[in-house]
Amino acid sequence: MAAEALRLLVVSTPVGTLGSGKGGGVELTLASLVAGLLERGHGLTVLAASGSRLPAGCERARLWTCPGVDQPSWQHQRRDAPVQIPVNALLPRLWQRAVAEQAGFDALINLAYDWLPFWLTPQLATPLLHLVSMGSVAEATDAVIAEVARWDQRRLAFHTLTQAKDFQLPEPPVVVGNGFDLRAYAFCAAPEPLLGWVGRIAPEKGLEDAARAAALLGRRLAVWGLVEDPAYAAAVEASVSAGTIDWRGFLPTAQLQAELGRCAALLNTPKWNEAYGNVVVEAMACGVPVVAYRRGGPGELVQPGVNGQLVPPDDVPALAAAVAGAEALDRRGCRTWVERSCSRAAFAERLERWLLAALGR
Ligand code: UDP
Secondary structure, eight states: OOSSOOEEEEEOOSSSOTTSSTTTHHHHHHHHHHHHHHHTTOEEEEEEETTOOOOTTOTTSEEEEEOOBOOOOGGGSOTTOOOOOOTTBHHHHHHHHHHHHGGGOSEEEEOOOOHHHHHHGGGOSSOEEEEOOSSSOOHHHHHHHHHHHHHHGGGEEBSOHHHHTTSOOSSOOOBOOOOBOGGGSOOOSSOOSOEEEESOBSGGGOHHHHHHHHHHHTOOEEEESOBSOHHHHHHHHHHSOTTSEEEEEOOOHHHHHHHHTTOSEEEEOOSSOOSOOHHHHHHHHTTOOEEEESSHHHHHHOOBTTTEEEEOTTOHHHHHHHHHHHHTSOHHHHHHHHHHHOBHHHHHHHHHHHHHHHTTO
C-alpha cells in the first residue's frame, strides 16, 4: 500500500485500441502498470482510443476514450522523417483531453514514443512523466526526449538499460523493467518438440531468421502475433520450405500462454534495439527457455544457462546451434527467474518509487 495515494492519468498509445494488439507491448505494459498501481492504492484513469476495453485486473480504473486516426508507427519510417499529424488524428485529441483535465490529477503518465507529449512536458502545470516505450527509431523524438532529460530527467523512465543507452541522458537512467501477472501464465513441464516465435509480424522483429533457424534444424516453428505487414509475412513464408511455419494468429494472453507453454524453446530475433521484449518473459513464465540475439532488452533478460541462451546478433547458424543447449535447461528455473525479477508487484513498486521521486515527495 502506498504512503500517499496519487491520482494518475495514463495516456495510452495512439496506435490502435486497447485489446487490438496494434499497440504491441505497450498494451501489456499499460495493463500491468494500471493493475499494479491500483493494487498499491492509487487512483487510475486511462485515456485511450475509442473502442478500447480496460484489460483484466484494471476494472477499478476509469476509462476515457477519444475517436481519431492512428499515428503512423515510427519504426516503419526513415529515421530523419518529420513529425506527422494525420487528418483527424487521435494523438492531439488524446493530449487535448489530457491538458483540459490535468488539474484533476497529481501526474500524467505517457506511454507513447511520440514527439507531441514529450514536447508538452514543460508546458503543463501538472507533472507529465514518460515511460519511454521504444529504443531510438526517430531523430525528432530522440531530440525532444533529450530536451526533456536536460530539463528534468526525473520525468523519464525506461524499460531496460540497453534501451536507455540509445538516448542522450545527463544522469544515469531510471530503469523500471516491466511486470507480469504470473497467475495468468501456467507452468508447463512437458513440452512438445515445437519451436516458438511471438511478436508483431513486421521486419524489425526478424521472423525470417527464426524461420531459417527452424528450417536448418528441420523443426516446426509455431508463430503467434498480429500480421502488421502482410507482404513481409508472405516473403518469410516463401523463404523456407512449406510447413516450417505454423501460423497461429494473434491470441489473447490466456490462449497464447496455454499454446506457448508447449514449446520446447522460444526463438527471439529482433533486428532493432528492442526496448524490453515482453514475449521473452511470457515464454519463460510458462517454463519455455529462450534463444535470443545479444541485442536490446532480450540481451538483458536472457541469463545464459539459467533461462535461455544468447548468440551474436543476426547469426542464424549460431541461433540454430544454441537450441539444444536451451532445451537442456531446467524449465522450472525459467519460471523462477521471472517470479524473482518481473512480477507485477515488483514493477509497481519500482514505478511508485519513480513517481514519488519525480514529484519530489
Ligand atoms: N501478443 C499477444 N498475442 C499474440 C502475440 C503477441 O497478446 O498472439 C502480445 C504479447 O503478449 C506482448 C506483445 O504482443 O505483450 C508484444 O510485445 P513486445 O514487447 O514483445 O513487442 P512490441 O510489439 O511492443 O514491439
